[in-house]
Amino acid sequence: MTEPSAAFVHPYLPNSAPEVRREMLDAVGAASVDEFYADVPEALRLGRPLELPAPLLAEQDLARHVRGLLAKNRSTEDRLSFLGHGTYRHYVPAVVDEVINRSEFLTAYAGEPYEDHGRFQALFQYQSLMAELLAMDVVNVPTYDGYQATATALAMAGRLTGRRRVLVVSDVLPEKHSKVHDFVRVHLELELVPTAGGTADVAAAAARLGDDVAAIWVETPSATGAVEAALPALATAAHAAGALLVVGTDPIGYGVLTPPAEQGADVVCGDIQSLGLHQWFGGAHGGFIAVADDEALVMELPSRLFGLASTDVPGEVGFGDVAYERTSFARREEGKEWVGTAAALWGIAAGVYLALMGPAGMAELGELLLARTRYAQQRLAAVPGVRLGDDALHLREFTVDVSGTGRSAAELVAALRAEGIEPGIVVGEELLLVCVTELTGQADIDRLATCLAAACGTPSDRQIPQEQRA
Amino acid sequence: MTEPSAAFVHPYLPNSAPEVRREMLDAVGAASVDEFYADVPEALRLGRPLELPAPLLAEQDLARHVRGLLAKNRSTEDRLSFLGHGTYRHYVPAVVDEVINRSEFLTAYAGEPYEDHGRFQALFQYQSLMAELLAMDVVNVPTYDGYQATATALAMAGRLTGRRRVLVVSDVLPEKHSKVHDFVRVHLELELVPTAGGTADVAAAAARLGDDVAAIWVETPSATGAVEAALPALATAAHAAGALLVVGTDPIGYGVLTPPAEQGADVVCGDIQSLGLHQWFGGAHGGFIAVADDEALVMELPSRLFGLASTDVPGEVGFGDVAYERTSFARREEGKEWVGTAAALWGIAAGVYLALMGPAGMAELGELLLARTRYAQQRLAAVPGVRLGDDALHLREFTVDVSGTGRSAAELVAALRAEGIEPGIVVGEELLLVCVTELTGQADIDRLATCLAAACGTPSDRQIPQEQRA
Amino acid sequence: WDEPVIFELSTPGERGVLVPAVEPGVRDAVGDVLAELPAGLRRAAPPALPEMAQMRVLKHYLRLSQENLGADLNVDIGQGTCTMKYSPKINDQLVATPQLTAMHPLQDPADAQGVLEIVWRLERMLAEISGMDEVSLQTQGGSAAIWANIAMIRAYHEANGEGEQRREVITTIFSHPSNAAAAKAAGYEVVTIHPDADGYPDLAALKAALSPRTAAIMVTNPEDTGIYNPAITEWVDAAHAVGALASYDQANANGILGITRARDAGFDVCHFNLHKTFSTPHGCGGPGSGANAVSAALAPFLPGPRIVRIGEGDDARFEVQGAGPQSIGTVAPFFGVVPNLVRAYAWIMALGAEGLLAAAETAVLNNNYLLAKVLEIPGASAPYASGRRRIEQVRYSWQELYEETGITSEEIGVRMSDFGMHYWTSHHPYVVPQPFTLEPTESYSKAELDEYVAALAEVAREARETPEIVRTAPHRQSVHHTHHDDLDDPARWAVTWRAYLRKYPEVAARLAGEPESTADASAA
Amino acid sequence: WDEPVIFELSTPGERGVLVPAVEPGVRDAVGDVLAELPAGLRRAAPPALPEMAQMRVLKHYLRLSQENLGADLNVDIGQGTCTMKYSPKINDQLVATPQLTAMHPLQDPADAQGVLEIVWRLERMLAEISGMDEVSLQTQGGSAAIWANIAMIRAYHEANGEGEQRREVITTIFSHPSNAAAAKAAGYEVVTIHPDADGYPDLAALKAALSPRTAAIMVTNPEDTGIYNPAITEWVDAAHAVGALASYDQANANGILGITRARDAGFDVCHFNLHKTFSTPHGCGGPGSGANAVSAALAPFLPGPRIVRIGEGDDARFEVQGAGPQSIGTVAPFFGVVPNLVRAYAWIMALGAEGLLAAAETAVLNNNYLLAKVLEIPGASAPYASGRRRIEQVRYSWQELYEETGITSEEIGVRMSDFGMHYWTSHHPYVVPQPFTLEPTESYSKAELDEYVAALAEVAREARETPEIVRTAPHRQSVHHTHHDDLDDPARWAVTWRAYLRKYPEVAARLAGEPESTADASAA
Known part of the structure; x- marks a missing residue:
């Protein structure tokens, strides 16, 4: 093989400059780079250039190309969005982005507690801030996402109890169910216990408990945004049967809502995307798993856990890995699942978010979300032919049944998209999942109601207030 | 006065929290904040709230409001722009923005050489990189902009020579001339020597030289983008008369063009916006003044000059202010003009830009600009009725005379704006100033020529090549 | 910096960011949603998150960032197997546009082309x-x-x-x-x-x-x-x-x-x-x-x-x-x-076919150059495949140095941090004795590789001549030698601040009682 | 970091960013524009800018940034008269949009509304x-x-x-x-x-x-x-x-x-x-x-x-x-x-009328609080208007401390930098003896003001008890005591690197001859 790239000098490749390249080859006594590939059999050599698009070597050309592609997108700043279903449009304070875009955090990886003291402290603080919100003493360094966190939490329950059955008593996002199912299916069987009125049917669940049940799995808010009010009863039942109560949740409401740990949950898990992460087309998720500070539970956690430690200087705190020997790094297939590159940066972001929000911010946000959700329910339910999917308490998301309008949910979505509105997600032939956040103001909700009424062929029950923009 | 703001808690005001406010008042023995204003006469108290718009206290509301206003803009990414006239559309490498947006640089001010070592070094490096480009040994920490740099350079010439007349031998931007005139008019008289063919009329200038002339002022590229080819002759004539040659310039071309210092210039000055600063609606300018390392010249510079110094550690370099006693900080009205907050961050940006570009990048850029300028001249001059404003060598900008088209320059601008094109700036009834850069590709120039021809009511001489976007 | 844990920076009443108020029209329509929560669902006590004004949160995390050593800041070739290469800043800028950040994954695909x-x-x-x-x-x-x-x-x-x-x-x-x-x-x-x-x-x-x-x-x-x-x-x-x-x-x-x-x-x-x-x-x-x-x-x-x-x-x-x-x-x-x-x-x-090949070849050139330089350090070796070239990284061993001095690879790694260099210690599996793994990628210049090797050689020299300075490292970090045995004892580990305060009541008492102490911060 | 001057990092042939090539169609139309330049206009030798790959330029400037103490990082109240307040990050983000950065000032005003x-x-x-x-x-x-x-x-x-x-x-x-x-x-x-x-x-x-x-x-x-x-x-x-x-x-x-x-x-x-x-x-x-x-x-x-x-x-x-x-x-x-x-x-x-008033009142409260605290430090005084309140800042004096110890305000300022604090020394005009000027603005919490005053008090204590440590400061900076007399001598000052190499030929010779030395960088 010749050296086709000998004259290819690129800003990303300092030693592509011919002079230094020659100097380095001379230093190691090699005639060409080809010598280094002596172990790669000739038969495996590609022997031709990869068929890739012509490169955009000048940064300005690259920027123009990629920006040109992205300019084809119309984002939720251009459209009025009521989309949720696992990825939520919350406001991200500027300081959050500032911190996670710092080169020191963005480009670091796995430094040791000394040179990467900042990373250890930032993630310890993330754990600690989440712990306050969740009222639990142990929270992991984030795993990939809420799907994985839940799969892992249930697997932990299986290992702890040595049992195989899991009762799924809430409505779960289908994609999340798919992931959890495929992840645990060798070890666990998921049994659906149909919900009643949007939340758990406690009696039905209790009836199916037994000494082969590893866990009851609750989602709150559920896939429809319903808040589970019966956690204490579920916990009591589960514990009586020797099973764990595993609660999947979104932490966004716990400025005002009682955290599951205070209602009997043994493992609480979920996603942190709501806490300071942009929507990113669904590409910014992180999973948390929280447990009590109980050695048996902690030793089943596969994730890294950063902990405080004393140092040679009295009063100074350092950081390090808690119970590192649990992990796959240390024990390969004898470890608990595995540890790998997951979502640390998003954890730092969530930590900054919680620090900025503080108790008052989380309380105000929780109340605002509850109020806007209720308001949106009222407005949409007032559209003729539209009624609420259930009577449960909802946070941020809820379903509406449009069967009375004579239109399918998909038809209504198409009609509203033509108005620049994403009214929600079709979760059934005549069922629409609608999401509101602190970025969805009263005027936005009113506009949805008006346009939905129009799409249903009926006039709205009141005028759209003038838009509240400057 | 009562304390209306006692309960006004804001994220920017930590001590607006009522508890700590009370604690601090107690610590100083004050009943209320009002006591601190004892020296402000009652008659001067406003006594009512300022009449300002209602605040947007939640950051998300503020962001939405400001973004909403800015969304009314249509930038040069949305329009095809051939606008120059002092503010230029060059590509800003990502690393430049990364560096100047670092909190450490963005929010620092006037720390001393120890705690702000980085700032001193970064600005020393800016001076040094500019010095290589300009081939001069002394460059200042940036002043406000090229207008100020030129005004100051001419004032220096006046002080050094003790003379009052300045011969202006180039076409100067009217706004720049206005600023320079008002700044120096107590001390200097500016005399215009009309240009010939776009550049200096050397004979006419020489004829007006005398022992009362402080300086010849040349602009290259001039207000029309003409490159002055007669600097050596002007220098010889000026020096023979005991005058200085002051050259205002844009450094963008000196990867390939001979720097004025090598053609006899005594003071070289101008603007650094082209070197890594966005257009910012004309809001990102910085001025440089370069001179030889001659004590007499250096002592007339009003700006700060950062210099290298030895430290207690052999081989280590530190930094500090060179000849600080020159400045108005030290000497008030006895100093040279004044020193104040000017454009340091832009200087750091220009330094990063030059470090990224290196000699090869500046050479390639210079050649590209010359080639595209010439190409644009050819294409536009080929439009029937359009001819070049002059025959000089041009860099980046040139004028076209549209008198043969039967349309005024303003009419043509209006017609092309309707096509999404800013074809240039009206600098005379029938004169248009057109600018191209590395961001104005061949296809863009071809499109301008075609649309201009159409606007003039004539078909283009050739087809528009298909746009080169991905 | 000697930056406190964030909970120590809390001042009651301070706010970091404000949330919009419930609109009067919404309030009128829905009433007091908190009062109407079902029994047990209203949180009894607010979460004990810190209360901090915005600038202080920012400052705290900026200081923490400066206590971290990102790939952008150091010669990050000690993180072998992890391919620490340059992540171009233009790419970070390109993805920061709302046309990507504000996209919901279930939008109309026509809006997401x-x-x-x-x-x-x-x-x-x-x-x-x-x-x-x-x-x-x-x-x-x-x-x-x-x-x-x-x-x-x-x-x-x-x-x-x-x-x-x-x-x-x-x-x-x-x-x-x-x-x-x-x-x-x-x-x-x-x-x-x-x-x-x-x-x-x-x-x-x-x-x-x-x-x-x-x-x-x-x-x-x-x-x-x-x-x-x-x-x-x-x-x-x-x-x-x-x-x-x-x-x-x-x-x-x-x-x-x-x-x-x-x-x-x-x-x-x-x-x-x-x-x-x-x-x-x-x-x-x-x-x-x-x-x-x-x-x-x-x-x-x-x-x-x-x-x-x-x-x-x-x-x-x-x-x-x-x-x-x-x-x-x-x-x-x-x-x-x-x-x-x-x-x-x-x-x-940005690279294309020719550029990818050049990146690969440069990474391999850098690695073999580094291999030659590292092997010049007395006490360092490259087990296996003796005399053969390697592809993009090498797992080295300090076994000889360890036998001579008793200094472990882990101790050398800690001491390297004093030179502003990183070198990780998790070389799973521990088959190679006293391992260290270097992967220079294509991103580092020859001068930087030389600088890294020089630091390694200096620490190896110290191990032989002044081993105490290696053994007692770090000496120039924002934190000092840390007692990791705390972290393996369920009674003593503290994964969160709340667990820390619970397990170490003397700390909680001190923090509750004492005013904030004078900073003894080292400069940036 | 002990970061070299950028010219020392140059490697021939490296590139930081590439420029698009002249399009063939343009080249065909215009020919060789460089060859056709008028006599004397073609630069004879390229400018001696450094040649560096992109990551190294970035790393160099990031390291320099870490050697700087921005208002975001410290308790920046020592820059009196300069009103160092919090610049909210949201504002930096808002102005970064192409809808502002890419606006030309002479665009159609209809496009710039x-x-x-x-x-x-x-x-x-x-x-x-x-x-x-x-x-x-x-x-x-x-x-x-x-x-x-x-x-x-x-x-x-x-x-x-x-x-x-x-x-x-x-x-x-x-x-x-x-x-x-x-x-x-x-x-x-x-x-x-x-x-x-x-x-x-x-x-x-x-x-x-x-x-x-x-x-x-x-x-x-x-x-x-x-x-x-x-x-x-x-x-x-x-x-x-x-x-x-x-x-x-x-x-x-x-x-x-x-x-x-x-x-x-x-x-x-x-x-x-x-x-x-x-x-x-x-x-x-x-x-x-x-x-x-x-x-x-x-x-x-x-x-x-x-x-x-x-x-x-x-x-x-x-x-x-x-x-x-x-x-x-x-x-x-x-x-x-x-x-x-x-x-x-x-x-x-973001603040409105009520917020501006609150900002002003808080700045004044902070200043009078600080005044009370500073006056508790032996040796510090606030000349003029004795006993009166001040508005937003105070010009203080260390004259008493100076008379007692011989330590100047400037020396105290340098020593403050060892505590990660800044305190500027240009208190023009020098009418107040041994001056220092503090302006706390509204941006700093009480805890931060207390921290700053505690550092001041500590340095004042050192001035009395261990004056040498103050006199020989700085001790914890990336650069050491600098000889500013170099900077006032036209024969020795060096405003640019090219002037430095010209005036100090021994340095130029050393740099030309020697390979890059081992980094002795302190950690981030």
Whole structure:
């Protein structure tokens, strides 16, 4: 093989400059780079250039190309969005982005507690801030996402109890169910216990408990945004049967809502995307798993856990890995699942978010979300032919049944998209999942109601207030 | 006065929290904040709230409001722009923005050489990189902009020579001339020597030289983008008369063009916006003044000059202010003009830009600009009725005379704006100033020529090549 | 800085960011939603989050950032196996646009054509780079991608009715441990092959281990030693011969881009780490991004959703299809770590075919140059394959130095931090004694490699001449020698601040009682 | 870090960023433009800029940034008179949009309605805050705004035929020195008034100085001492009585927002520093932004261009008008430092009238709290106006400590840097002996003020007990005690690297001959 790239000098490749390249080859006594590939059999050599698009070597050309592609997108700043279903449009304070875009955090990886003291402290603080919100003493360094966190939490329950059955008593996002199912299916069987009125049917669940049940799995808010009010009863039942109560949740409401740990949950898990992460087309998720500070539970956690430690200087705190020997790094297939590159940066972001929000911010946000959700329910339910999917308490998301309008949910979505509105997600032939956040103001909700009424062929029950923009 | 703001808690005001406010008042023995204003006469108290718009206290509301206003803009990414006239559309490498947006640089001010070592070094490096480009040994920490740099350079010439007349031998931007005139008019008289063919009329200038002339002022590229080819002759004539040659310039071309210092210039000055600063609606300018390392010249510079110094550690370099006693900080009205907050961050940006570009990048850029300028001249001059404003060598900008088209320059601008094109700036009834850069590709120039021809009511001489976007 | 834990910075009443008030019109319509919460659902006491004004939160985290050593700041070649390369800043800027950050994954695909096209294009480029037929970009890291590999393999065998029969997965000891761990999590028994005397993967041992019970081999190549398995085709063929699949962990692909491809060696499935080979930033440990590439035979098992192109050229549009009937289903939310996918796309587009090859060759040149320099340090060695060239990294050993001085590799790593250098200590598995693994990638100049080696040599000299300075390191860090035995004792570990205050009441008492102490901060 | 000067990092052939090639179609049309350059215009030798790959440039500047102490990182209250307040990050994000960065100032105003509206609104808000009639936002800093003040005053008198007669400008010693310097640059003779025994501006001295030769008084209030001139109306009236104008340097306005206004005291012209009072970041020394506010009588003299609103409410549009016939013309390119104008607008909008007042009151509360704490440090004093409250800052003195220990204020400042604190030493004019000036603004919490004072007290204790440690500071900086005498000797000063290599041939020889030395970098 010749050296086709000998004259290819690129800003990303300092030693592509011919002079230094020659100097380095001379230093190691090699005639060409080809010598280094002596172990790669000739038969495996590609022997031709990869068929890739012509490169955009000048940064300005690259920027123009990629920006040109992205300019084809119309984002939720251009459209009025009521989309949720696992990825939520919350406001991200500027300081959050500032911190996670710092080169020191963005480009670091796995430094040791000394040179990467900042990373250890930032993630310890993330754990600690989440712990306050969740009222639990142990929270992991984030795993990939809420799907994985839940799969892992249930697997932990299986290992702890040595049992195989899991009762799924809430409505779960289908994609999340798919992931959890495929992840645990060798070890666990998921049994659906149909919900009643949007939340758990406690009696039905209790009836199916037994000494082969590893866990009851609750989602709150559920896939429809319903808040589970019966956690204490579920916990009591589960514990009586020797099973764990595993609660999947979104932490966004716990400025005002009682955290599951205070209602009997043994493992609480979920996603942190709501806490300071942009929507990113669904590409910014992180999973948390929280447990009590109980050695048996902690030793089943596969994730890294950063902990405080004393140092040679009295009063100074350092950081390090808690119970590192649990992990796959240390024990390969004898470890608990595995540890790998997951979502640390998003954890730092969530930590900054919680620090900025503080108790008052989380309380105000929780109340605002509850109020806007209720308001949106009222407005949409007032559209003729539209009624609420259930009577449960909802946070941020809820379903509406449009069967009375004579239109399918998909038809209504198409009609509203033509108005620049994403009214929600079709979760059934005549069922629409609608999401509101602190970025969805009263005027936005009113506009949805008006346009939905129009799409249903009926006039709205009141005028759209003038838009509240400057 | 009562304390209306006692309960006004804001994220920017930590001590607006009522508890700590009370604690601090107690610590100083004050009943209320009002006591601190004892020296402000009652008659001067406003006594009512300022009449300002209602605040947007939640950051998300503020962001939405400001973004909403800015969304009314249509930038040069949305329009095809051939606008120059002092503010230029060059590509800003990502690393430049990364560096100047670092909190450490963005929010620092006037720390001393120890705690702000980085700032001193970064600005020393800016001076040094500019010095290589300009081939001069002394460059200042940036002043406000090229207008100020030129005004100051001419004032220096006046002080050094003790003379009052300045011969202006180039076409100067009217706004720049206005600023320079008002700044120096107590001390200097500016005399215009009309240009010939776009550049200096050397004979006419020489004829007006005398022992009362402080300086010849040349602009290259001039207000029309003409490159002055007669600097050596002007220098010889000026020096023979005991005058200085002051050259205002844009450094963008000196990867390939001979720097004025090598053609006899005594003071070289101008603007650094082209070197890594966005257009910012004309809001990102910085001025440089370069001179030889001659004590007499250096002592007339009003700006700060950062210099290298030895430290207690052999081989280590530190930094500090060179000849600080020159400045108005030290000497008030006895100093040279004044020193104040000017454009340091832009200087750091220009330094990063030059470090990224290196000699090869500046050479390639210079050649590209010359080639595209010439190409644009050819294409536009080929439009029937359009001819070049002059025959000089041009860099980046040139004028076209549209008198043969039967349309005024303003009419043509209006017609092309309707096509999404800013074809240039009206600098005379029938004169248009057109600018191209590395961001104005061949296809863009071809499109301008075609649309201009159409606007003039004539078909283009050739087809528009298909746009080169991905 | 000697920056306190954030809870120590709280002042009651301060606010970091404000939330909009409930609109009067909403309030009128819904009443007091908190008062109306069902019994037990209203939180009794607010969470004990700190109360801080905005600037102080910012300052705190900026200071923490300065106590961290990112790849942008140091010569980050000590993180061997992790391919710490330059993540171009332009790519970070490109992904920061609201046209990406504010996209919801369930928007009308007509409104998402830009991002869908980029992801689709990236899939096709990675298919070409791997030689495979189809690519999925959903996983968020290398280990997650390994999981997807084994999940597809499992589904494949089940679809062929061999799910019950094939219960073993074979890997090598120098393949990433997540291969073993993920196979175990998927229910397989794991068989681990050790290298031959020269450090090469042992083909005979593989053949002895293969059987109709084998579901797959899962191997890295080059291995973490930097040694390329010259018999890789024979390995794959041997696996295929017993009906097993061959899965290729291409975490170490950085030296072979454009040189050789997974499919050309017969692999059925492979994955890349976009945060290694394709330059997306490591983010303190994620999000990364995994690319799973498969042959046509395995394509039906890929996770969903899938992005498909309809039409060609200027008329092409991109749509989203759900997972197919044989798919392993969802492995992660939606389309994967989208910002990293766009970054990886931009990185490939900035280099092209010639550039990828140049990157690989430069990485390999840098590594062999570094190898020569490191071997000049007395006490350092490169076990296995003596005298052979390596691909993109080398697992070295300080065993000689240790025997001479008693200084361990871990101690040297800590001391390296005093020189502003990083060198990680988790060289799983600990087969090589006193290991350290260096991977220079293509991103570092010769001068930087020389600087790193000089620091290593200096620490080795100290180990011999002034070992105490090494043993008592760190000396120049913002934190001092830390007592890690606290962290393995359930009674003493503290994973959160609240646990810390609970377990160490004397600390809680001190913090509650004392005013904030004078800063003794070292300068930036 | 011990980061070399950038020229030392050059490696021949490396590239930091690539430039597009000349298109073949352009090349064909224009030929070899370099070969065809007129005689003498083609540069003979390329500029000796460094040659560096992109990551190394980035790393170099990131390391330099870490050797800098921005307001975001420290308790930046030692930069008295400069109003170092929090520059909210949201504002930096808002101005980073291409809808601002990529705007050309001569675009069709119809395409620039957003930015024109913001600038216009900001002008109106500042008119209300100052009480003035019209505002211009073109200048890039406080001193530039002072220049615009005096240029307008000069034009005003000339328009009234008194240009020749009025040749004097009166200022006070505790007004910013740029008032004196700019007046001088405008051709005026400068008369400086010293304070009375209590430190208050001396009205009698002013009256004695005023005459028909007086063009203007140019004063700061509160002065740099933090003392508000209670007779400010009398000062203005006295000036007006002789036909002079009154110009108000409101660089120190941070404590009086919403409390009292320039026009209410009778001033004709004033300016604000948006980078002080209105929070735009200081950028290592600019760009700042100045706002010139004037009475109706002076409005015709404002610089141009002007932004005008046509129509009202939703139909309003914004246009650009050139400078009027009496205008002083252009003072700066186009519309001023636009990113800072948008930031200042956002800052005011985030706070509103109540918030501005709260900011002012909090700044004043912080200052008087700090004053009480500093006066508890033995050896520190606050000269003048003994026992009186101050507005937003105080000029203190270490004279007592100096007399006791011989330690100067400058030495204390250097030692403070070892505590991660900054304290500047340019307290022009040096009327107060051993001065230091603290201005806490509204941005710092009580805990941070306490921390700063504790560090001050500690250094004062050291000055008494272990003075050598203060005298030999700094001890914890990336650079050591620097020999500033090099910088005042024309034979030895080196303003650029090329001058350094020329003047110090032994350095040039060493750098040319030696390979790069081992880094001895301290950690981040």
